[in-house]
Amino acid sequence: MANLLSVRCVASLRKSGINLRTAALGITKRNYSSQKGSSTEYVSQSDAPLRHHQKSLPRLPIPKLEDTVRRYLAAQRPLLDDDQFRITEKIAQDFQNGAGKQLQEELVAQDKNNTHTSYISGPWIDRYLSVRYSVMLTNPFMIFNPDPKPQYNEQIVRATNMVCSALRFMKTLRAGLQEPEVFHLNPTKSETDSFKGVVRCAPSFLSGPLDTSPFLRLFNTTRIPKRRRDELFTDEKARHLLVMSKGNMYVFDIVDRDGNSVKPAEIQSHLKYILSDPTPAAASPLGVLTSESRDVWAGLRDKLIAAGNAEDLQIVDSALFCLCLDDESMRDQIHLSHNMLHGDGCNRWYDKSFTVILTKDGQAGITFDHSWVDGLAMLCFQNEIFKDTTERPLVHPGPTAAAAVDSASAVRRLQFNLDDELEDGIKKVKENFDSIVSTLTIDAMEFKKGGKALLKKSKLSPDAVVQLAFQMGFLRQYGQTVAACESCSTAAFRHGRIDSIRPLTMQTQRCSHAFVFQSGQHSVEQLQAMLRECSTYHRQLIKEGTMGQGFDRHLFALRYLAESKSEALHSLYTDPSYAAINHAILETSTLTSPAMDFFGFAPYAPDGFGLTYSVFDDWIGCNVSSYPARNVHEFLQCVHKSLEDIFTVLEGKTLS
Known part of the structure; x- marks a missing residue:
């Protein structure tokens, strides 16, 4: 009660x-x-x-296993070709109906016996x-x-x-x-x-x-x-x-x-x-x-x-x-x-x-x-x-x-x-x-042509637009969209920590390709509609993540439970696609405060970027780090160009 x-x-x-x-x-x-x-x-x-x-804080919920598997597969889809996805889908469904089901029951029972904390707190700090x-x-x-x-x-x-x-x-x-x-x-x-x-x-x-x-x-x-x-x-x-x-x-x-x-x-x-x-x-x-x-x-x-x-x-x-x-x-x-x-x-x-x-x-x-x-x-x-x-x-x-x-x-x-x-x-x-x-490079960018005010007037999530610009920038620089991770707080729950939002979606992938490689094939209205689709889906991911319905920590907790019992890991965790999605090339985080000028961290992946950003009323700031495997200066130039294109379309203008 x-x-x-x-x-x-x-x-x-x-x-x-x-x-x-x-x-x-x-x-x-x-x-x-x-x-x-x-x-x-x-x-x-x-x-x-x-x-x-x-x-009084509500307890961090354990998502239903079938919801976690569905969200996991949705995040995997833009990273895999059809054959790879069929393999990963089969493995995930086998996990859901077999080993995962047993682990889920044990995790729920364990959580009921530890009502003073959350199911993720101990494993996460460990x-x-x-x-x-x-x-x-x-x-x-x-x-x-x-x-x-x-x-x-x-x-x-x-x-x-x-x-x-x-x-x-x-x-x-x-x-x-x-x-x-x-x-x-x-x-x-x-x-x-x-x-x-x-x-x-x-x-x-x-x-x-x-x-x-x-x-x-x-x-x-x-x-x-x-x-x-x-x-x-x-x-x-x-x-x-x-x-x-x-x-x-x-x-x-x-x-x-x-x-x-x-x-x-x-x-x-x-x-x-x-x-x-x-x-x-x-x-x-x-x-x-x-x-x-x-x-x-x-x-x-x-x-x-x-x-x-x-x-x-x-x-x-x-x-x-x-x-x-x-x-x-x-x-x-x-x-x-x-x-x-x-x-x-x-x-x-x-x-x-x-x-x-x-x-x-x-x-x-x-x-x-x-x-x-x-x-x-x-x-x-x-x-x-x-x-x-x-x-x-x-x-x-x-x-x-x-x-x-x-x-x-x-x-x-x-x-x-x-x-x-x-x-x-x-x-x-x-x-x-x-x-x-000596191998770490840091660069910063200030986009001065628009910010939160215009994006909200266009009924778009500022967070979704910046994440889209990161994908577009990487696509422009390296010719592909890649696994990304954005931190998401679950501090509204007792002993909540953070979960992950996966910004690369089928919507952002389609939109990125439309802007970078196919801009002449779409009208301004079509590009605006794609932006709205990206924003709507990203808002859904934010809502799920902050309400304790992300898939990352849940899958981690199930794996942690199996390892604590010295059980052999299910093939879900040894599937190359599982390793790939958790090798986030774009590791991102965002905070804004009147007390803070900016913030940052180093890349988690040796071939990745460490991205922090803040969206203000009329400008957007980024602080980005990388190792020699990536060119951070060129990346930020591509992100800036991507933001210019997005704001141009929002103003109803055709891309040049």
Whole structure:
């Protein structure tokens, strides 16, 4: 009955204007929480505390097996010729009627015995922790917009304010005062005192914003390398901040023994002390070890512990978070992207739950380990930090009175015992790091001839149009359409994570060929109709994905269950077409926020593109990465041309 009531309440809340699809379109719009009370200890004091709604969230549904197979085959169709598809279809139907049916029954039974979580939560985090390649390039980055008051972008000023705001966020979170994350379709209806009053008064089992469980690992958490499978370590008792500068590591307390925040002026004094430290750049920077493959790093960590560094490693792992102060100014967006994604490898600890990075010229970003969290939760954090630092800064530019604190005593530089073997290991890892990042290319594009306003006026999904432009661009460059994957949040469900939307469809394939190779064979009206067909079907995929009806995670969970029982995998999972569809050449994600300038990540496939994009009212921005197998510069030129063609057709003009 509780689940039924929750579903009904969710439906009711939607009518009030709440968008429980979250970032389905990737267009994440949030009206920031109002500040209540005068306390400088909190970023907000909500009438409806963050965890109030957690029990009310509906459980992530397990799709019907026949629906998953149907959706899987629909996604496979544009990738396969007729003969290949007949083989894959036969295998999938055999799975549905045989091994898959048994696994489905076991998965449903298992889920009924674990009502506190979702069927995908455990397997999905296990997947992340079990990967053996480096996390360095799979950790996403998100760039803050500059502070609108230019003088507040000075490195020490902005770093201090961000530390203070992060600390206030943590205290708000742990005091249960953080406003629940709610995404609004119509803020004029739902971002109101009367609506909040309804939510506040609703019993926790009758209300339903977004899943808050990821925030439990936001602070004091580090991913620990282990052979075969990593571990997440959290120590909420720790009170110190980890700061990295020139590859050296420093710590100081930002919470006192009574749980009170250290004064902002003292934090600023400590950061000034660190930046003025005459200690040269670390000759053997330990941070670069976190860029290595997980098993190699695990072995080197064991050697570090054997050499007497266990206590200092514990200090690093338990720190509230990591702050990296870089001594380089940024030339442009490309330089900034490279710096935030990987930097020089020395001034980072990629295993921390999240890291705040400040360049010499005060540009700020966040990078985070993906195992415990997805982009939506980190965007919530970024929103709050940006709002708090820009509206309620605690330190200010210009001359300041000396803080009544001895930074030389309060700040400790960590010094590790390194023997010849460890120094040689660090040297080899740095060489490997340099070799890897030298192959990574990043480029960016701004399409200024139209955006969300015109697309919505044409009743088209902006997300669908950009995904179509990616397929058209790849077709124009390489002569084919390819497997693509777009992240889709299921955070409207308890312990929901993400699923995948498959943007390559029969509709997008037909439309891409019509625009790229057959434009003279179709009228403007016919091309417009194709665009509408693509948009309609893409919206359906978004709806299915955000409501827990995607096929990717379901098939993954069934496979995970079979492997956990040491069963031989059904031929569905060994079919070459299964491997091909999961080798996404176009790995994409989208977010938009007033706090964020842009974001990015490296390609997941060595012959793929890592695509992030944002659609604004009158322009579209993309940040794209690739390895040498692909030409990212040419690809973006093709995407730009594709968008030009789409907007030309929408304006009723014939393609030239």
